[in-house]
Amino acid sequence: MAQAAGGRRSGSVLSVFALGAVYGLAGFCPGPILGGIALGAAFLAFDGTSALPSVLSTDTEFALEERSSDLGAAVSDRLIVLITAAVAALAALLVLLRTLRRRDPQPSPEEETSAHG
Numbered sequence: 001m002a003q004a005a006g007g008r009r010s011g012s013v014l015s016v017f018a019l020g021a022v023y024g025l026a027g028f029c030p031g032p033i034l035g036g037i038a039l040g041a042a043f044l045a046f047d048g049t050s051a052l053p054s055v056l057s058t059d060t061e062f063a064l065e066e067r068s069s070d071l072g073a074a075v076s077d078r079l080i081v082l083i084t085a086a087v088a089a090l091a092a093l094l095v096l097l098r099t100l101r102r103r104d105p106q107p108s109p110e111e112e113t114s115a116h117g
Contacts, residue, residue, distance in 0.1 A: 020037075046052050054061070 056064070
């Protein structure tokens with residue numbers, strides 16, 4: 001069983017590092033363990049990013065948060081759910097159509113003329 005698990009490795013070093021970086025953003029401890037050593041070191045060096053300098057002033061950040069909050073309050077939750085469902089349905093349809101095209105390739109014009117001639 002160990003051989004089967006070892007033979008089923010998929011992904012490159014870059015994908016493993018990216019996975020570690022994502023986990024590093026989601027929670028401090030998993031990042032260094034799963035491959036995001038540089039990201040974990042940045043968290044250690046900057047006290048979990050709290051010591052990083054800000055690009056915007058506190059007043060500007062507050063104003064942006066207020067505008068975002070007002071915009072979010074103006075949009076209905078039902079609208080967000082409907083848009084999400086529509087995007088998911090479209091993505092599923094595109095995947096289905098792509099799969100069907102791979103299974104049933106269309107003959108090229110040269111193949112059609114040689115079959116009739």
